[in-house]
Amino acid sequence: MDLKWVDLIVDRHQEKRTALVSILHDIQDRYKYLPEEALRMVASRLHMDINEIYGVATFYKSFSLIPKGKHSITLCLGTACHVRGGPKILRELKNFLHIEPGQTTPDRQFSLNVVNCLGVCAIGPVMSIDGKFYGEMNPMRAKRLIEKNNRKRSGVKS
Ligand code: FES
Known part of the structure; x- marks a missing residue:
């Protein structure tokens, strides 16, 4: 999986933790779901625990951890x-x-x-x-x- 978009999205949000939900929305728009590798990269870039990221990703119904259709x-x-x-x-x-x-x-x-x-x-x-x-x-x-x-x-x- 090409994760360059994840880097670009995090850059666009200036690596701000407060922008996590927006970052996840942008990643889902690009990949049609939230791939595990992408979440790990976000955790690393924002210096957050992966479980925190999963907590947010599973809290909102609009996010999907499995691939969505076109x-x-x-x-x-x-x-x-x-x-x-x-x-x-x-x-x-x-x-x-x-x-x-x-x-x-x-x-x-x-x-x-x-x-x-x-x-x-x-x-x-x-x-x-x-x-x-x-x-x-x-x-x-x-x-x-x-x-x-x-x-x-x-x-x-x-
Ligand atoms: S019940 Fe409100 S749009 Fe269907």
Whole structure:
């Protein structure tokens, strides 16, 4: 694994311990997860115990210690989205991607997560792909959006 980006990211944050969360976010943006080697390098550069770094990395739900897919799918199953059909959408996503929430497809294209609220309850059920929100979702539309992302990746025009 090429760790030069870790060095550059730590440099960009001027080796400040107070910037640890930002450093971890930048590393995850680059590698799509927090590789152990990267965390060890951060610990060394910030003169911190590796267990402290792991403590922060496991405290925040947004961090992942296992590789994530190229595309991040997040489905809301909070009350407002649940009563409007969230569970049916989850069933469709699981069937289509053949993964459970918290998992990544074997080709590392898609990661699936569920949350309790995305903060836009009025347009529920809500799903996000790579941070872009899609409201008034239904199982068929969710599947089409993923197929569309898959076509983009393979260069096929829709
Ligand atoms: S409950 Fe789904 S966005 Fe709030």
